Amino acid sequence: NAGVTQTPKFRILKIGQSMTLQCTQDMNHNYMYWYRQDPGMGLKLIYYSVGAGITDKGEVPNGYNVSRSTTEDFPLRLELAAPSQTSVYFCASSRTELQETQYFGPGTRLLVL
Amino acid sequence: DQQVKQNSPSLSVQEGRISILNCDYTNSMFDYFLWYKKYPAEGPTFLISISSIKDKNEDGRFTVFLNKSAKHLSLHIVPSQPGDSAVYFCAATRALYTGTASKLTFGTGTRLQVTL
Numbered sequence: 454n455a456g457v458t459q460t461p462k463f464r465i466l467k468i469g470q471s472m473t474l475q476c477t478q479d480m481n482h483n484y485m486y487w488y489r490q491d492p493g494m495g496l497k498l499i500y501y502s503v504g505a506g507i508t509d510k511g512e513v514p515n516g517y518n519v520s521r522s523t524t525e526d527f528p529l530r531l532e533l534a535a536p537s538q539t540s541v542y543f544c545a546s547s548r549t550e551l552q553e554t555q556y557f558g559p560g561t562r563l564l565v566l
Numbered sequence: 567d568q569q570v571k572q573n574s575p576s577l578s579v580q581e582g583r584i585s586i587l588n589c590d591y592t593n594s595m596f597d598y599f600l601w602y603k604k605y606p607a608e609g610p611t612f613l614i615s616i617s618s619i620k621d622k623n624e625d626g627r628f629t630v631f632l633n634k635s636a637k638h639l640s641l642h643i644v645p646s647q648p649g650d651s652a653v654y655f656c657a658a659t660r661a662l663y664t665g666t667a668s669k670l671t672f673g674t675g676t677r678l679q680v681t682l
Contacts, residue, residue, distance in 0.1 A: 457609070495570065495655060495672030496610070511669060543609050553600060557609025 455479050457558035459544050465564045466534040474529040474561050476544030484547040485527040486555065487511075487519065489540040496543060502527055503550075534565045569593045570658050572673035579680055585643040587676050589656030592637065598661035600670070601630060601641050604653045613654070614641070617661065646680045653677045 460475045478485065483504045488496040488511075498511030502521040516538060518530040527546075531538060542561045547554040571590045579585045589599075597618040602610035616623040616630045616639065623630050629642045643650055656673040 493575075493674060495657075495674050496670070497672070498669050501669075545609070553612045553615050555612065557611065559607060559609050 457544055457546055457556050459558035459561050461561060463562045465566060467566060468534060468536065470534050471532045474542055476527045476558060477525050478546040479525065480546060481524060482546035482548050484550060486545040487529045488543045489513065490543065491540050536565050539563060539565045570656055570671050570673040572656055572676050574676050576677040579646045581648055581680055581682050582645045585646045585650065585678055587641040587654050587678065589639045589673055590637060591658050595660050596658040598659050599632060599639050600657045602655045602657060604655065610655060648680050648682060651678060651680045
């Protein structure tokens with residue numbers, strides 16, 4: 454049981470490049486989330502999904518896109534990377550909408566230069 | 567606008583002593599609060615939570631206290647152990663916000679170091 458896995462662990466992007474951060478969970482959770490954590494700051498919700506085919510914006514969605522075609526996967530797409538997107542990205546999943554049941558992945562560190 | 571604040575970026579405590587981590591919030595609509603623990607290179611893990619209908623919740627060595635009038639909560643760890651060394655995040659939400667996934671507002675975190 455791997456829980457929540459994220460790939461890659463670390464990536465350097467040039468300004469204007471695009472990439473997809475992968476997130477997979479094997480717990481059959483309906484709810485999935487993407488957060489970013491900037492240096493010295495708390496986590497902020499980018500996008501979330503309450504089930505396959507359903508996504509919605511969080512607090513900081515600009516510059517990102519998501520899709521949820523399966524229960525297991527919730528990829529985060531960055532189009533036209535900007536230095537402001539330098540951050541650590543965490544994916545999480547939960548069986549219910551109760552926050553204590555959120556399981557986090559180990560994170561993806563992204564550096565945009 | 568930082569709605570959840572952890573004003574102490576770091577805290578050092580001796581093993582066996584009490585660790586007290588503080589958190590303040592400004593949004594009076596928040597009615598559910600959580601503490602997460604984070605080790606380096608790992609994602610946060612849930613530690614303990616408290617609803618606004620309570621003023622205290624205890625789980626083993628961890629106790630969270632909520633003072634609604636002061637909009638303040640604190641996490642007490644007794645006794646502190648070296649394995650408790652981590653970053654602790656306070657988070658808040660409106661638990662009655664149902665229908666879609668509720669949204670957490672996180673504090674900036676406090677790095678706790680428990681020394682021998």
